[in-house]
Amino acid sequence: MGTNENRDRDAISDLSSLDDAVRRRLYDYVRTRDEPVGREEAAGAAGISRTLAAYHLDKLADAGLLTTSYARAAGRGGPGAGRPAKRYARTDEELSVSVPPRDYGLLAGVLAEAVAADDSGTVREAVAAAAHAAGRSAGGEDLTSALRGCGYEPATTAEGGVDLRNCPFHRLAREHTELVCWLNLHLVRGLLEAGGQPAGRAVLAPRPGHCCVVVDPPGPAGGAPGAGGLRAGGGKPAEGN
Numbered sequence: 001m002g003t004n005e006n007r008d009r010d011a012i013s014d015l016s017s018l019d020d021a022v023r024r025r026l027y028d029y030v031r032t033r034d035e036p037v038g039r040e041e042a043a044g045a046a047g048i049s050r051t052l053a054a055y056h057l058d059k060l061a062d063a064g065l066l067t068t069s070y071a072r073a074a075g076r077g078g079p080g081a082g083r084p085a086k087r088y089a090r091t092d093e094e095l096s097v098s099v100p101p102r103d104y105g106l107l108a109g110v111l112a113e114a115v116a117a118d119d120s121g122t123v124r125e126a127v128a129a130a131a132h133a134a135g136r137s138a139g140g141e142d143l144t145s146a147l148r149g150c151g152y153e154p155a156t157t158a159e160g161g162v163d164l165r166n167c168p169f170h171r172l173a174r175e176h177t178e179l180v181c182w183l184n185l186h187l188v189r190g191l192l193e194a195g196g197q198p199a200g201r202a203v204l205a206p207r208p209g210h211c212c213v214v215v216d217p218p219g220p221a222g223g224a225p226g227a228g229g230l231r232a233g234g235g236k237p238a239e240g241n
Contacts, residue, residue, distance in 0.1 A: 017059055017060055017063040017065060018065070020056070022046060022048060022052070022056055023056045023059065023060060025045075025046045025047075026042050026045075026046050026053060026056050026057055026060065027060055027065060027066070029042060029045040029046060030042060030057075030060075030066060030088050030089065030090060031090040031153075031165075032153070032155070032165070033089070034165075034209075035089075036069055036071070036087035036088060036089040037087060037088050037089070038085050038086070038087050038088075039053050039054045039057060039085070039086065039088075042057060042088065054086075057088050060088070061088065064091060064093060065090075065091060066088045066089065066090060066091060067088070067089050067090070067091045068086055068087065068088055068089075069086075069087050069089070070084035070085065070086055070087065071084050071085065071087055072084050072085065092170070092209070105171060105172070108169075108172050109172065109175070109176075112172060112175070112176040112179055112180075113176075115127060115176075115179055116176065116179065124179070124182065127179070127182070127183055128182060128183070128186040129186075131183045131184075131186040131187040131190065132186040132187070132189060132190040132193075133190060134187055134190060135150075135186065135187040135188060135189060135190020135191040135192075135193070135194065136190040136191075136193055136194045137190075137194075138150055138190075138191060138194070139190060139191040139192070139193070139194025139195050140194060140195060141195050141196070142195070143162070143191065143192065143195050143197065143215070144156070144162070146191045146194065146195065147162065147164065147188070147191060150168060150187065150191070151166060151168030152164040152165075152166055152167075152168060152188075152211060153165040153166040154215075157217070159217045160217035160218060161201075161214060161215055161216050161217040162214065162215035163210065163214055164188075164210060164211035164213055164214065164215075165209075165210055165211070166210075166211060167180070167184065167210075167211040167212070169183070169184070173212075177212075180212075181204060181206065181212035181213070184211055184212055184213045185202060185203075185204055185212070185213050188202040188213050188215065189202045192215070197218070198218075201215050201216045201217075201218065202214075202215050202216075203215075203216060
């Protein structure tokens with residue numbers, strides 16, 4: 001295990017891959033997709049040739065910013081279907097750097113352990129209140145911008161709801177899943193209230209690879225979540241949201 005200084009040096013090297021404008025366009029496209037992306041699709045989205053896209057996508061994968069897999073196109077299989085094509089997806093791993101070195105993740109872990117050790121639930125309720133207040137402070141009329149500003153990567157659904165593609169606290173959520181989902185729920189509810197919208201639109205609906213919270217479409221269904229804000233059929237918060 002390296003020192004913070006060595007990890008930051010490696011992270012700077014990897015993140016420098018995004019300094020290239022073409023590479024950044026490819027990365028931004030891939031990270032918004034729910035399914036792995038092929039070279040042809042990525043090239044079309046970035047407005048470049050397939051060969052150039054393949055070069056830059058592989059560089060992003062080498063830097064640990066994308067993961068790779070192989071699959072045939074939908075509907076193609078069996079003899080004569082050809083070789084599986086290389087596909088790219090956003091990695092679940094995160095890269096961060098601070099100069100000089102800082103370790104806020106360690107502090108967050110210590111505080112999460114303290115919350116977990118409080119059997120009375122008083123600290124957990126205090127966390128919910130603080131998260132709600134933080135959401136109200138960070139929110140505004142433009143919900144999408146407010147969510148993006150908090151790191152959620154929102155995507156509007158066809159029904160008018162909002163899917164949150166990213167958990168801003170992903171690393172901490174791996175070990176303290178229920179606490180982080182609880183915090184996310186009340187933070188997003190605070191963002192909604194700040195924009196004059198019903199807080200109850202934010203509900204827990206855990207799915208792998210996404211934040212545990214979704215924002216239901218506006219209207220009667222959006223203001224009446226189930227007990228504790230858990231959407232019917234949502235189950236327990238997913239590990240590593």
